[in-house]
Amino acid sequence: MADDQTLSNAPPRPREYEILDNIRHTFAEKGFDGASMQDLARAAGMSVGNFYRYFPSKAAMVEAIITRDLEDVRDKFTDVVAASDPLAALRCGLHARIAEECMGCPDAPLWAEITAAAQRKPEIGAVVGKMERGVQGYLVNAFALIAGVPEAEAARRFAAHAAMVVMLIKTTAIQAQADGQRCRSDLTALVQRMVDMILDEVSAAKAKGFDDARD
Amino acid sequence: MADDQTLSNAPPRPREYEILDNIRHTFAEKGFDGASMQDLARAAGMSVGNFYRYFPSKAAMVEAIITRDLEDVRDKFTDVVAASDPLAALRCGLHARIAEECMGCPDAPLWAEITAAAQRKPEIGAVVGKMERGVQGYLVNAFALIAGVPEAEAARRFAAHAAMVVMLIKTTAIQAQADGQRCRSDLTALVQRMVDMILDEVSAAKAKGFDDARD
Numbered sequence: 001m002a003d004d005q006t007l008s009n010a011p012p013r014p015r016e017y018e019i020l021d022n023i024r025h026t027f028a029e030k031g032f033d034g035a036s037m038q039d040l041a042r043a044a045g046m047s048v049g050n051f052y053r054y055f056p057s058k059a060a061m062v063e064a065i066i067t068r069d070l071e072d073v074r075d076k077f078t079d080v081v082a083a084s085d086p087l088a089a090l091r092c093g094l095h096a097r098i099a100e101e102c103m104g105c106p107d108a109p110l111w112a113e114i115t116a117a118a119q120r121k122p123e124i125g126a127v128v129g130k131m132e133r134g135v136q137g138y139l140v141n142a143f144a145l146i147a148g149v150p151e152a153e154a155a156r157r158f159a160a161h162a163a164m165v166v167m168l169i170k171t172t173a174i175q176a177q178a179d180g181q182r183c184r185s186d187l188t189a190l191v192q193r194m195v196d197m198i199l200d201e202v203s204a205a206k207a208k209g210f211d212d213a214r215d
Numbered sequence: 216m217a218d219d220q221t222l223s224n225a226p227p228r229p230r231e232y233e234i235l236d237n238i239r240h241t242f243a244e245k246g247f248d249g250a251s252m253q254d255l256a257r258a259a260g261m262s263v264g265n266f267y268r269y270f271p272s273k274a275a276m277v278e279a280i281i282t283r284d285l286e287d288v289r290d291k292f293t294d295v296v297a298a299s300d301p302l303a304a305l306r307c308g309l310h311a312r313i314a315e316e317c318m319g320c321p322d323a324p325l326w327a328e329i330t331a332a333a334q335r336k337p338e339i340g341a342v343v344g345k346m347e348r349g350v351q352g353y354l355v356n357a358f359a360l361i362a363g364v365p366e367a368e369a370a371r372r373f374a375a376h377a378a379m380v381v382m383l384i385k386t387t388a389i390q391a392q393a394d395g396q397r398c399r400s401d402l403t404a405l406v407q408r409m410v411d412m413i414l415d416e417v418s419a420a421k422a423k424g425f426d427d428a429r430d
Contacts, residue, residue: 007334034248109334116331118326160401186375
């Protein structure tokens with residue numbers, strides 16, 4: 001899905017992105033089912049016919065939102081693996097992401113909608129699954145480097161750790177929203193300690209060596 | 216969330232509960248907004264007019280679903296605080312709950328819908344908030360017993376721990392659904408280790424004493 005013509009240093013397709021910025025709010029406000037193509041076209045300042053040319057379905061919109069978000073994630077992981085201390089860089093990046101989500105991510109209502117829709121609509125579930133596998137792939141990549149194991153081994157050993165990091169970020173964003181745009185600071189710190197536990201388990205594999213690092 | 220007809224000392228209002236059993240599926244399938252009062256009345260085998268007499272709004276249905284679920288939770292916590300080793304009983308109960316959610320909870324799509332609706336609709340947000348505060352209250356209660364501190368102190372010190380337990384259970388249920396009704400067993404084990412970390416932090420307060428147990 002990450003189509004390589006939209007690398008960070010390549011110009012993105014600005015019209016689609018501009019439309020996405022204008023419709024996110026409508027999805028979040030009216031709900032995934034509640035937002036009609038008419039509502040979305042109006043939010044984008046376009047005729048319905050023209051809007052359909054850019055996004056023929058809601059699944060296409062979700063896919064475009066996700067593709068753009070994945071580009072951001074990829075850029076961050078590029079920095080992590082290039083860092084002199086990838087473990088410290090990843091820890092710092094994840095702590096910052098948790099703190100950001102705790103401050104209230106403006107996209108949280110949209111993500112809650114997409115999460116719910118993913119359970120009902122197979123085409124949305126497929127797009128969301130693809131994104132989560134993408135993020136988990138970047139994490140496994142970084143974990144392989146940190147643990148000093150080949151990537152296939154890291155994928156086998158740390159798949160749950162990667163999934164859990166994604167789950168923690170999502171649930172924190174949704175919780176911040178529920179708490180009125182901001183988590184309690186002790187909750188932020190606790191989620192960060194849980195991220196540390198995950199990273200400790202990963203980096204412990206390095207200390208213990210390749211063959212005997214399984215629990 | 217398992218529907219327990221033999222609920223000990225809470226004589227429920229059986230007609231409402233029977234209706235709830237019949238409409239859960241419709242909510243989960245059609246979405247919170249997508250399910251009309253007509254759809255719900257039909258699923259309950261009632262006329263719309265009669266249905267409105269029991270549940271005048273969707274918020275009323277969510278409230279009833281939540282009230283019944285809270286009764287189950289209350290019964291489980293009654294057992295925990297009566298146990299000779301409340302920490303072991305709570306750990307065991309939470310591990311079992313995580314394992315259950317990982318096996319795929321039939322209500323997961325409904326909870327994803329309710330979570331999304333809670334962010335959009337203040338009246339649903341209020342009902343969900345009441346439930347989460349209820350569950351967190353039971354947890355804080357048990358934490359106070361485990362840490363050997365007064366309840367007000369436990370509420371101040373362990374609010375984030377209680378919130379995190381609820382977040383872990385919810386996110387695990389939603390993840391199991393996304394993964395096709397069942398989490399990977401290594402993910403189940405990792406979530407259980409995170410619950411252990413939370414309980415370790417709570418019980419460490421006892422070892423360290425009342426006044427100096429803060430991080």
